[in-house]
Amino acid sequence: MKLISAILSLVGTKFLSWSNEVGGMILLSWDILRNCVPPKLDGPETWRNLYRVGVKSFPIVVVTAMLTGAIMVIQSGMYIKEYGAYGLLGWGAGYSVLREVGPIMIGLMFSGRVGANNTAELGTMRVTDQVDALRALAIDPIAYLVMPRVLAMVVMLFLLVVIGDLTALIGGAYTGQVLLGVDAKLFAWSIVNYILLEDFTHGLIKAVAFGFAIALISCHFGMRTTGGAVGVGRAVNASVVASAIAIFVLDYFITYMDA
Amino acid sequence: MGRIVFKNIHKAFGSKVVLRGVDLTVEPGAVFFVIGQSGAGKSVLVKHLIGLIEPDEGQIFLDDVEVTNLHEKDFYPIRKRCAMVFQNSTLFDSMTLLENVMLPIRKHLKLNKEEIRALAIEKLTLVGMEQFGDRYAADFGDGMRKKVAIARALTLNPEYVIFDEPTTGIDPISAAMVDKLIRHLADHHDVTSIVISHDLRSIFGIADRIAMLYKGKLIMDGTQDDFRNTDNPIIQQFINGRPEGPMEI
Numbered sequence: 001m002k003l004i005s006a007i008l009s010l011v012g013t014k015f016l017s018w019s020n021e022v023g024g025m026i027l028l029s030w031d032i033l034r035n036c037v038p039p040k041l042d043g044p045e046t047w048r049n050l051y052r053v054g055v056k057s058f059p060i061v062v063v064t065a066m067l068t069g070a071i072m073v074i075q076s077g078m079y080i081k082e083y084g085a086y087g088l089l090g091w092g093a094g095y096s097v098l099r100e101v102g103p104i105m106i107g108l109m110f111s112g113r114v115g116a117n118n119t120a121e122l123g124t125m126r127v128t129d130q131v132d133a134l135r136a137l138a139i140d141p142i143a144y145l146v147m148p149r150v151l152a153m154v155v156m157l158f159l160l161v162v163i164g165d166l167t168a169l170i171g172g173a174y175t176g177q178v179l180l181g182v183d184a185k186l187f188a189w190s191i192v193n194y195i196l197l198e199d200f201t202h203g204l205i206k207a208v209a210f211g212f213a214i215a216l217i218s219c220h221f222g223m224r225t226t227g228g229a230v231g232v233g234r235a236v237n238a239s240v241v242a243s244a245i246a247i248f249v250l251d252y253f254i255t256y257m258d259a
Numbered sequence: 260m261g262r263i264v265f266k267n268i269h270k271a272f273g274s275k276v277v278l279r280g281v282d283l284t285v286e287p288g289a290v291f292f293v294i295g296q297s298g299a300g301k302s303v304l305v306k307h308l309i310g311l312i313e314p315d316e317g318q319i320f321l322d323d324v325e326v327t328n329l330h331e332k333d334f335y336p337i338r339k340r341c342a343m344v345f346q347n348s349t350l351f352d353s354m355t356l357l358e359n360v361m362l363p364i365r366k367h368l369k370l371n372k373e374e375i376r377a378l379a380i381e382k383l384t385l386v387g388m389e390q391f392g393d394r395y396a397a398d399f400g401d402g403m404r405k406k407v408a409i410a411r412a413l414t415l416n417p418e419y420v421i422f423d424e425p426t427t428g429i430d431p432i433s434a435a436m437v438d439k440l441i442r443h444l445a446d447h448h449d450v451t452s453i454v455i456s457h458d459l460r461s462i463f464g465i466a467d468r469i470a471m472l473y474k475g476k477l478i479m480d481g482t483q484d485d486f487r488n489t490d491n492p493i494i495q496q497f498i499n500g501r502p503e504g505p506m507e508i
Contacts (some may be wrong), residue, residue, distance in 0.1 A: 042366075049354065125351075131309050133349035136342070137411075138335040139365045 021242075025220045031142045032150055032216070039147075040140070046148040053114050053149075054156030057139035060113060061106055061160045068105050069168030070175040072096055077180050086182045090190025093172040095199060098165055103203045104251060106164045109241040110157050117218035118149055119239035122222025123232040131223065136164050146223070150215040157211030161203060208256050213246040261287055261322035263308060263419065263451065268317035276301045279475040280317070282302070287470075288449045290441055291463050294497070295472035296506070301455045302346060304472070305421045308453075309341050310334035321419075339367060341419040348404035350396035350411070356383065357392035358499035360411045367415060382410040385440065387433075402429035409437065413444075420444065423456045426461050431507075434458065438465050459498060463487075466496055471497065473506070 012156050072093040122145065125131050134141045167190065176182035221239040225231050263285040270278040277300040285291045293301045306312040307319055310329060318327045322462050326337055350359045360379040364370065370378065384390040386406040396404055405425065412420060422441065426434035442465045444450035456462055462469060470480040471494055479486065479494055486498060496504030 044358075121353075129345050129347050129349045130351055131410075133343075133345055133351075135331075135334075136309055136338055136345070137310060137365070137366070138338040139366055140332075 010104065021238075024224060027070075027145070028142075028216060028220050028223070032146065035140075035143050040143040041147050041151065042144050043225065045144060046151060049148045049152035050069045050156060052117075053152040054159060057110060057113055057156065057160060058163070060109060062214050063163050064105055064109050064169040065164035066171035068101055068164075069093060069097055069171030069173075072101065072168070073172040073175040079105065080182075081180060086180070087186060087190050088194070089176050089180065089182050090169075090173070090187040091194035093176075093187075094169055094191040094195045097168045097172070098195065098199045098203045100203075100251075100255075102168055103161050103210060104247065106161050107157065107207070107214070107247045108244060110153075110210070111214045111218075111247065112240060114153060114156075114196070115214040115239050115243045116236050118153075118215075118218040119222040119225075119236045120232055122219060123225030123235045126223060126225045127228050127231060129257040141223070146219045149219055149245055150212065153215035153218075154208055154211040156225055157214070158204060158207045161207035165200065165203060202254075206251060209250045209254060210247050213250055214243045217242045217246060262320070263319075263453070264320040265304065265307070265433055266318040266320070268304060268307060268319070269315045270300070270307070270312065271315055277475055278314075281472065281475070281477050283470055283477060283480065285451060285453060287451055289450045289467040290445045290454065290465050292456055292466040292469045293472065294456060294462060294469060296497070297457075300475050301472055302423050305343075305453055305455060308419075308421065309338050309343055310403065311343075326345040339415050340417055341421065342415065342417040342483060343421040344405070344408050344412045344423060344425055345425040348396070348408040350384075350404050350407055352396055355393050355395055356388060356399075356407045359396065359407060360392075360414060363411065363414045377411075379416065382414050383407065385413065385438065386410045400428075402433055405429060406433060406437070409440070416448075417450065419451045419453070422452060424455055424457070425501045426456065426458045431460075434461065441465060459500070462498075 014174070073089065073135040076089065080086060080092070091112045122131075131141050134144060173184045173187040176187050177184050186234070218239045221235040221242070227234070263284040265281055268278050268281045270276075281300075281304055283304075291414045293305065295301050301313060303312060307314050308321065308326070310326070310331065313328055318325055320326065321337060321341070326334070350356070351362070354362070355378055357376070360382050362373045363373050364378050368375070368378075380389050383392055383471070386409055388403065388407050388410065391399070391403070393466075396407070404430065409422070409425060425437050425441070429437065438461050441452050441454060445452060445467070454461070466483055468480065469483060469486050471478050473487075473493055479488075479489060479491060486494060489495065492505045
């Protein structure tokens, strides 16, 4: 009886905790929406975040995407070789990179680098009273801190996925040429002939959705941090885990709706 | 500019009761010190005035207008008139000292870039930090950061300023400078200051009135002489800094 009671208590506690987080994110989404009409953004803070989120992520995204494209070609290489279907190499790599692997890999990298950093920064501001100091200066923390971050993450993840897709295809073409002897022109021909524009836009829709989810989750956990340095660590951990889950759940639904 | 009145303020955080019915009146233009042990509820009390904390019970009046439980946005006009210097300096780490001071000017006053910069430098000069304007907050110790926080709080020329332990962690000369500034604001600009402090030199140097909180209640409100001459053993223990006495630690 005690065991059942303990299990029910644990389930109840977890349920309340999750409900609390989901409710907090819904309220934050509402606050973001309210600040969109008319748009309230602080210029210097927006530029700082665009730079921090986008430009600083560029090198790691390029390296990740280049290797992702190469891995796609290596994985499909043995079948391409076996069947002599060299003309399909560009399609195989491009289709998987543009629709699925590109947005997911870059989204996860982005979440780990930018989302975690964002939660840590906001969380530290929260536990050191900097957020209350903004309120005391009659500055809305949502408009000043959250809005520029949401905009920067959505815009920059979109652009990084565009750049990442291109880089992945270049990585794939290079690997195809070096390892399989597939001419880069044939690789490009395969992409142009078999890949549709909607394959590319499908990935970009995912990029926008992932960008918003990472921004919302990282800002939510950052703005609700309590408990000093330990609390900041907990918030970052929760933010990274929740962002990763959100990326896969959104990916599932967007793929399902487009199928 | 008018009085600040706290009426029967109660506040608890979960099971921890912090304030148990505090009544306090701060007259215009006064330097009003709130003293008491750490955890007595001093910071919690003053944060109610600008809506950073909502009371469980009681009322707060500013200029005879009730400001209890206003909506967050309705507190913005009050916060422009009533600035707060926090216990931690709360400077924004991503900005230089000058940018920190420029922020409220940039957000609330319609001035061009040069005017904003000039006003921020003027405020930094008030606290002797103008030569460090292009450095980041992280480069400085808490004392110097606190001086910049004071400069930032004064940017909108507030009528009321809440100073939460403004001289804690500051060297004696800088502390004397901060005291002089608080006195100057009251004497020459009619600024009402509520100062939370444990610094006896400040308290018995510049206070017009002093209120002492103990266990979430106001146990005395009076002048410097009232505090020096009282027979209350708790107050005597506190102002003489004696480890032994009736005060529970």
